[in-house]
Amino acid sequence: MMSFFRCVADDFDDQHLGSRSVTSCGIQVLPSGSWTNRYPSATTTFASEHQLNASTSEGAPRRLLHVCAVRAVAQKSRFGLWVPEWFSGCSENADLGEVHSRAFRMGACTGRVPRSTIRTEKREEHTMTTPLTDLGVRLPVIAAPMAGGATTTAMVIAAAGAGSLGLLAAGYKTPDALEAEIATVRAASVPFGVNVFAPNPVPIDADTYRRYAELVQAEADRYGLTLPANPIDDDDAFDAKVELLRADPVPVVSFTFGLPGTDVIRALQKVGTTVVQTVTSVPEAEAAAAAGIDMLAVQAAVAGGHSGTFSPDRMPAPVPLPDLVSQVVRKVRLPLIAAGGLGTVEDVRTVLNAGAAAAAVGTVLLRAEESGASATHKAALADPSRTETVLTRAFTGRPARGLRNRFIDRFEGSAPLGYPAIHHLTSPLRKAAAAAGEADLVHLWAGTGHRHAAEKPTATILAGLAG
Numbered sequence: 001m002m003s004f005f006r007c008v009a010d011d012f013d014d015q016h017l018g019s020r021s022v023t024s025c026g027i028q029v030l031p032s033g034s035w036t037n038r039y040p041s042a043t044t045t046f047a048s049e050h051q052l053n054a055s056t057s058e059g060a061p062r063r064l065l066h067v068c069a070v071r072a073v074a075q076k077s078r079f080g081l082w083v084p085e086w087f088s089g090c091s092e093n094a095d096l097g098e099v100h101s102r103a104f105r106m107g108a109c110t111g112r113v114p115r116s117t118i119r120t121e122k123r124e125e126h127t128m129t130t131p132l133t134d135l136g137v138r139l140p141v142i143a144a145p146m147a148g149g150a151t152t153t154a155m156v157i158a159a160a161g162a163g164s165l166g167l168l169a170a171g172y173k174t175p176d177a178l179e180a181e182i183a184t185v186r187a188a189s190v191p192f193g194v195n196v197f198a199p200n201p202v203p204i205d206a207d208t209y210r211r212y213a214e215l216v217q218a219e220a221d222r223y224g225l226t227l228p229a230n231p232i233d234d235d236d237a238f239d240a241k242v243e244l245l246r247a248d249p250v251p252v253v254s255f256t257f258g259l260p261g262t263d264v265i266r267a268l269q270k271v272g273t274t275v276v277q278t279v280t281s282v283p284e285a286e287a288a289a290a291a292g293i294d295m296l297a298v299q300a301a302v303a304g305g306h307s308g309t310f311s312p313d314r315m316p317a318p319v320p321l322p323d324l325v326s327q328v329v330r331k332v333r334l335p336l337i338a339a340g341g342l343g344t345v346e347d348v349r350t351v352l353n354a355g356a357a358a359a360a361v362g363t364v365l366l367r368a369e370e371s372g373a374s375a376t377h378k379a380a381l382a383d384p385s386r387t388e389t390v391l392t393r394a395f396t397g398r399p400a401r402g403l404r405n406r407f408i409d410r411f412e413g414s415a416p417l418g419y420p421a422i423h424h425l426t427s428p429l430r431k432a433a434a435a436a437g438e439a440d441l442v443h444l445w446a447g448t449g450h451r452h453a454a455e456k457p458t459a460t461i462l463a464g465l466a467g
C-alpha cells in the first residue's frame with residue numbers, strides 16, 4: 001500500500017510545456033499497471049489523471065519534476081496528477097507554490113503557477129513505481145543485453161549518455177571478463193545493468209548428440225575443426241557471476257532462460273540491486289512475480305537471439321508483443337519492459353500504450369557504431385537478399401531467432417534440443433565461419449525488425465526510437 005497525493009492545478013498560464021518538454025526535464029508520465037487499463041490513451045493524450053512514475057535520487061530534482069509534471073498535465077486537461085508520497089515530499093500541507101517558484105528560478109519551468117491554484121488531496125493506492133526512472137533513466141527505450149560480442153561496454157556507456165540504460169551481457173563470459181567490463185562501465189559513472197543466464201538446461205542423451213555432431217562435423221571439416229565428440233554441459237559460471245554481483249553490486253541485474261532461486265533474487269535485492277526477469281508468457285510472469293522479482297522484461301517470439309522461455313523444449317508462441325504486454329499487465333502488478341521486433345517510433349509507442357514502462361531493443365543496435373557484432377553478422381543484416389528471420393534450434397539446441405541461412409535450412413530438420421550441449425558443439429564452427437565471412441554457417445541472430453538496423457551511433461538510434 002502506498003500513499004498518493006492528488007495535485008490539481010487548474011489555472012496555468014504556461015503554453016510551452018507539452019509532453020516533450022516533460023520528457024526533456026527527465027520525467028516520464030506513464031500510466032502503469034492497472035492505470036493503463038483504466039486510462040488506455042493517457043500516455044499520448046493526457047486526457048485524464050496520470051500516475052507519475054518519475055524520480056531522481058535527489059530530493060530537489062524530484063521537486064522540480066513534480067512541478068513540471070503537474071503543470072504539463074494540468075495544461076492539457078483540468079484533471080489532476082497522482083504522485084507517490086515520497087515524490088517531492090508531497091503532503092497535504094506541502095508548499096507547492098514554493099516548489100514551483102524554485103523550479104522557475106532554476107529554469108526548469110517556463111511559466112508561473114499561481115500558488116492559490118494548486119491544492120492536494122490524499123488517497124491510498126496499491127501501485128508500483130518504475131525502477132528505471134529511479135535510476136534516472138529518461139528515455140523509454142533501453143539497450144537490450146546481447147551476448148556473444150554485440151553488447152560492448154561502449155554501447156552501454158553510450159546508451160546511458162543518451163538517458164537510456166544498457167545492460168552488459170554476462171552470457172558466455174568468464175566472471176573475470178565480466179568484472180573487467182563492470183569496472184569499465186562503472187568508471188564512466190553511469191547507471192547500467194548486467195544480464196545473466198539463469199541455468200535451465202535442456203538435457204540431451206549422448207547418442208542423440210553424436211548423431212547430430214556427425215552431421216555438423218561435415219561442415220566443420222572445411223575449416224579443419226574437430227567438434228566436441230561428447231555433450232558439454234555447464235551453467236555458464238552462474239554461481240560465480242551471482243557472487244560477483246552480490247559482492248560488488250550493480251544497479252540492475254536481469255536474468256534470462258530461467259528463474260533463479262529466491263535466495264539469489266533476495267541476495268541481490270538486499271544489496272540494492274533491481275532484479276529484472278525475462279518472461280515470454282503470462283504464467284512465466286506470474287512465477288517471476290511470485291518469486292519477488294522487481295521488474296519484468298516481456299519478450300515476444302519475434303525477438304532476435306535466444307528466447308528467454310522457461311520451457312526451451314518448445315518454440316515460443318507467436319503472440320504479438322503488444323498483446324503479450326496487455327495480457328501480462330492484466331495479470332501481474334509489476335512494471336515491465338517490452339522487447340521483441342521493435343524497429344520504429346510507432347512500434348515503441350504501441351507497446352508503451354499497451355502498458356509497458358519501457359521498450360528494449362536489440363536487433364536495431366546490432367549495426368550500431370558501438371556494436372561488437374561480427375562484420376559477417378553486420379553485413380548479413382544489411383544484405384537485402386536476407387529477408388526472413390526464423391526461430392531455430394539448429395545452432396544451440398534452444399529456440400532462437402535469426403536470419404534464415406543455409407545452416408538452418410540444412411540442419412533444422414535434424415537438430416535436437418539440447419542446451420548448452422548443442423551450443424558448445426557448433427560454437428567452433430560458427431566462430432571460424434564468422435572469421436571467414438561465411439554468413440551461411442553463422443548464427444545471424446536477428447528479430448523481425450532487422451530491416452531497421454542502421455549504422456549509426458547507439459545514442460542516435462535509442463533517442464530516435466523514443467521519438
Ligand SMILES: Cc1cc2nc3c(=O)[nH]c(=O)nc-3n(C[C@H](O)[C@H](O)[C@H](O)COP(=O)(O)O)c2cc1C
Pocket residue numbers: 144145146147148150169170171195255256278299302303304305306308339340341342360361362363364445446447448449
Ligand atoms: C545478438 C543477440 C544476442 C542476445 N543475447 C541476449 C543475452 O545475452 N541475454 C538476454 O537476456 N537476451 C539476449 N538477447 C535478446 C535481447 O536481450 C532482446 O530480448 C531482443 O534483442 C529484443 O528483440 P529485438 O532483437 O527484436 O529487438 C539477444 C539478442 C540478440 C539479437
